[in-house]
Amino acid sequence: MNKRMPTNIGDTGNDEENGSQPMGTPYEKDVVAWAWEQAALLRAGKFASIDIEHIAEEIEDVGKSEQREFAGRMAVLLAHLLKWKFQPERRTHSWTNTILTQRAAIQRRLRKTPSLRPMLAEEDWIADMWGDAREQAANETRIGFADFPASCPWPMSSVLEEGFLPG
Numbered sequence: 001m002n003k004r005m006p007t008n009i010g011d012t013g014n015d016e017e018n019g020s021q022p023m024g025t026p027y028e029k030d031v032v033a034w035a036w037e038q039a040a041l042l043r044a045g046k047f048a049s050i051d052i053e054h055i056a057e058e059i060e061d062v063g064k065s066e067q068r069e070f071a072g073r074m075a076v077l078l079a080h081l082l083k084w085k086f087q088p089e090r091r092t093h094s095w096t097n098t099i100l101t102q103r104a105a106i107q108r109r110l111r112k113t114p115s116l117r118p119m120l121a122e123e124d125w126i127a128d129m130w131g132d133a134r135e136q137a138a139n140e141t142r143i144g145f146a147d148f149p150a151s152c153p154w155p156m157s158s159v160l161e162e163g164f165l166p167g
Contacts, residue, residue, distance in 0.1 A: 027054045070109055070116050071129050077102040078133035078159065082148055083141055085166040103160060120156040127151065 025033040034051070035058070041050050080098050084091060110117055119125045130152045138145040158164045 027051060066109070066113055066116065067119070070106070070113075070119065071125070071132070073102050073106050073109070074129050074159075075132035075136060077106065078130065078152065079136035079140065081154070081159065081166055082133060082137040086137070086143055086148070087141055099165070103162065106160060120160075126156070 024037040027034045034054070038050055038055055041047075077099060080095050080102070084095060084099070133152075134145055134148045137143065137148060152159075154164075154166065
């Protein structure tokens, strides 16, 4: 984690003796300054002064961000596997590199965030991600969206398997 924070952030604590409101940057005005201030309050143990509701939202958003990145990488991988299958005459080193890179990044993400793994078995998630992959492949190949399979033809274990390339 990057802990470099500006030293000129204002007083962010409550003056509990006189009951004043917390000072500092409002969440809605500058989320970055607000985050630095909240981190400083937490490190200082000033728990009564923290913005609990917004901190909870930000923590939830971290999980959502991880899920979005995971789904995005899976969609790129699947789009390239579709291109590989449907355009064998156009296979390039670039496609191979993208497949290898996305697979490695996905495996790294699964090692660092194992709670993402169950998503690979969720039918709704797979359907959404597959739709994104079909759309990407259609846009990049000019093959019609409907010409690609309506559902993913490969098990996720194969998709993530090193060396797997559809014939």
